[in-house]
Every structure is written in structure tokens, then in C-alpha cells.
Amino acid sequence: METILIILAINMIYVSFLTVRMILTLKGQKYLASFISMFEVCIYVIGLSLVLENLNEIQNLVAYAAGYALGILVGSKIEEWMALGYVTVQVISNRYDQPIPDILRQAGYGVTSWIGQGRDGPRLVMEILAKRKNQKDLYQQI
Numbered sequence: 001m002e003t004i005l006i007i008l009a010i011n012m013i014y015v016s017f018l019t020v021r022m023i024l025t026l027k028g029q030k031y032l033a034s035f036i037s038m039f040e041v042c043i044y045v046i047g048l049s050l051v052l053e054n055l056n057e058i059q060n061l062v063a064y065a066a067g068y069a070l071g072i073l074v075g076s077k078i079e080e081w082m083a084l085g086y087v088t089v090q091v092i093s094n095r096y097d098q099p100i101p102d103i104l105r106q107a108g109y110g111v112t113s114w115i116g117q118g119r120d121g122p123r124l125v126m127e128i129l130a131k132r133k134n135q136k137d138l139y140q141q142i
Contacts, residue, residue: 003050003054003060004059004060004063005063006050007047007050007051007060007063007064007067008063008064008066008067008070009067010043010046010047010050010067011047011063011064011066011067011068011070011071012067012070012071012074013043013071014040014043014044014047014067014071015067015068015070015071015072015074015075016071016074016075016078017036017037017039017040017043017075018040018071018075019071019072019074019075019076019078019079020036020075020078020079020082021033021036021037021040023079023082023084024036024084027084027085047064047067048064051064083131083132083133083135084132085131085132086129086130086131086132087129087130087131087132087135088127088128088129089127089128089130089135089138089139089142090125090126090127090128091124091125091126091128091142092116092118092123092124092125092126093123093124093126094118094120094121094122094123094124095124096115096122096123096124098124100113100124100126100142101113101124101126103141104126104128104138104141104142107141108134109128109129109130109134109138110128110129110130111126111127111128111129112126112127113125113126113127128142
């Protein structure tokens with residue numbers, strides 16, 4: 001039972017590192033990603049060796065697979081917590097005569113705006129670029 005829990009934990013940690021490393025690589029943070037990969041590969045080798053040493057015990061293979069699945073979930077939660085990347089929000093308002101784009105720009109958001117035509121008249125249309133970690137603040141300001 002102890003071996004099963006160790007295999008499960010090791011694979012959860014490994015896949016969490018894998019997920020974060022991939023995201024960092026995609027975001028251009030290659031030095032941090034390569035540093036994380038050192039730990040990732042060590043954990044991977046340890047976990048895989050435990051499974052291969054006891055390949056005749058199916059519960060170890062099941063624990064390895066379950067750890068992989070749980071690692072995806074944990075890695076995704078870590079990525080959400082890190083909030084890497086940007087979001088684009090489109091806002092359409094009937095308050096086209098207000099200085100909303102300038103207020104948002106002063107708050108540090110990238111705003112492209114134009115006047116559009118809706119069914120009931122002119123509309124202010126804004127495309128707003130924000131860091132993902134600032135998304136909730138943006139919604140509150142809007």
C-alpha cells in the first residue's frame with residue numbers, strides 16, 4: 001500500500017511540473033522551464049523505476065495512471081494560480097459619450113475603441129487587453 005501511495009504522489013508531482021514547464025516554455029520563459037525540467041526528469045525516473053521494478057503488480061500501474069491524471073488537475077490549478085498570459089475582453093456599451101476607454105487606459109489596460117451601430121443607435125465598442133491575473137479587477141472597473 002505504501003508503494004502505491006508513493007507512486008501516486010510521485011506521478012502527481014511529475015505531471016504538475018510537466019504542465020507548468022510546458023506553459024512556461026510556451027510563454028518564452030525558457031530558463032525557468034529548463035530549471036524545472038531538471039526536477040521533473042528526476043521525479044519521472046524514480047516513479048517509472050518503481051513501477052517497472054514491480055510490473056507484475058497491477059495496482060502500481062493503476063496508481064501511476066491515476067497519479068498522471070491527478071497531476072494534470074494539480075498542474076492546471078497551479079497554472080490558474082500563476083495566471084500567466086493575457087485575456088482579451090470585448091465590451092459594448094450604449095454610453096458612447098463617456099471617457100471609459102481613457103479611464104481604462106489610465107488604469108494600465110490596452111484599449112482599442114470605436115463607435116459601432118446597434119439596433120437602437122450608436123454603441124461604444126472596446127477591445128481590452130489585460131493580464132489574466134488582472135481580469136477580475138478589469139471586470140470591476142467596467
